[in-house]
Amino acid sequence: MSADRQKADHGRPMGAALLVEGLSAGYDTRPVVHEVSIAAEPGEIVSVVGPNGSGKSTLLGALIGTVEVLGGRVALDSQDITGWAPEDVVRAGVGYVPQVDDVFAPLTVRENLEMGGYLLPAREVQPRIDYVASVFPQLAGMLGRRAGRISGGERKMLAMARAMMLQPRLFVLDEPTANLAPAVANELLEEHVRGLAADGATALIVEQRARAVLAISDRTYVLAGGTLRMSGTPAELLSSRQFVASFLGGSASAAESRPDERP
Numbered sequence: 001m002s003a004d005r006q007k008a009d010h011g012r013p014m015g016a017a018l019l020v021e022g023l024s025a026g027y028d029t030r031p032v033v034h035e036v037s038i039a040a041e042p043g044e045i046v047s048v049v050g051p052n053g054s055g056k057s058t059l060l061g062a063l064i065g066t067v068e069v070l071g072g073r074v075a076l077d078s079q080d081i082t083g084w085a086p087e088d089v090v091r092a093g094v095g096y097v098p099q100v101d102d103v104f105a106p107l108t109v110r111e112n113l114e115m116g117g118y119l120l121p122a123r124e125v126q127p128r129i130d131y132v133a134s135v136f137p138q139l140a141g142m143l144g145r146r147a148g149r150i151s152g153g154e155r156k157m158l159a160m161a162r163a164m165m166l167q168p169r170l171f172v173l174d175e176p177t178a179n180l181a182p183a184v185a186n187e188l189l190e191e192h193v194r195g196l197a198a199d200g201a202t203a204l205i206v207e208q209r210a211r212a213v214l215a216i217s218d219r220t221y222v223l224a225g226g227t228l229r230m231s232g233t234p235a236e237l238l239s240s241r242q243f244v245a246s247f248l249g250g251s252a253s254a255a256e257s258r259p260d261e262r263p
């Protein structure tokens with residue numbers, strides 16, 4: 001953790017442990033995600049990878065209360081939060097960064113951050129903005145600019161900063177690098193998602209850029225057709241021929257040489 005972050009931080013809570021057991025979820029009682037179990041220890045970065053339509057966003061939606069849970073349970077530390085409403089999940093310490101509609105485009109960067117801090121006492125909002133601006137220095141110089149007029153990478157940083165306003169113990173990120181140029185995507189993952197964990201928070205991240213997210217993950221789960229197919233450390237998955245062939249689109253060395261290619 002940088003000295004700046006340590007100095008700016010007051011009483012940051014520890015990252016939460018996430019336990020998902022046998023979770024089924026879907027739409028209109030039709031399951032899309034089937035009996036998925038995943039775990040993240042405090043401070044870990046845990047990723048879920050898988051092809052389009054495999055149920056990644058549905059899984060996250062079930063965790064954060066926007067998709068119906070049809071079975072199983074979700075616990076944050078020892079607290080059962082299964083099926084809680086989104087605002088209660090936020091109060092429990094979960095910060096969600098959606099794939100789309102991640103910021104309010106007509107509002108300024110500052111107004112977006114203020115909205116992110118809506119549960120804070122008024123006197124704590126500005127110090128918290130100062131803190132997140134120290135974490136995302138690019139945003140510090142554009143607080144008065146409309147969110148709709150900043151770049152895609154800056155916009156995703158703003159979405160993360162907005163979630164950070166309430167000091168979540170668990171960040172849930174839905175494909176944060178979608179539509180970002182490869183270099184920007186790598187910076188976001190390597191610097192900012194890693195930074196969340198370096199700050200003590202736990203992160204659950206869904207990505208299609210399997211290779212890039214493996215590089216920052218403590219453990220990765222592979223979802224296909226709504227069910228978990230594999231899980232392991234990045235080293236374990238990269239040594240699996242099945243994983244490389246099915247989810248990285250070729251040999252491990254070929255995947256390494258095409259770092260920006262999606263599976």
Ligand SMILES: Nc1ncnc2c1ncn2[C@@H]1O[C@H](COP(=O)(O)OP(=O)(O)OP(=O)(O)O)[C@@H](O)[C@H]1O
Nearest residue numbers: 027032050051052053054055056057058059175208
């Ligand atoms: N609101 C919804 N109502 C009904 N079905 C939905 C809804 N949202 C998603 N689905 C269906 O659920 C399945 C899984 O979609 P989901 O978005 O969870 O996958 P994903 O892995 O996140 O895909 P992507 O990588 O493209 O975002 C798909 O068949 C999709 O059509």
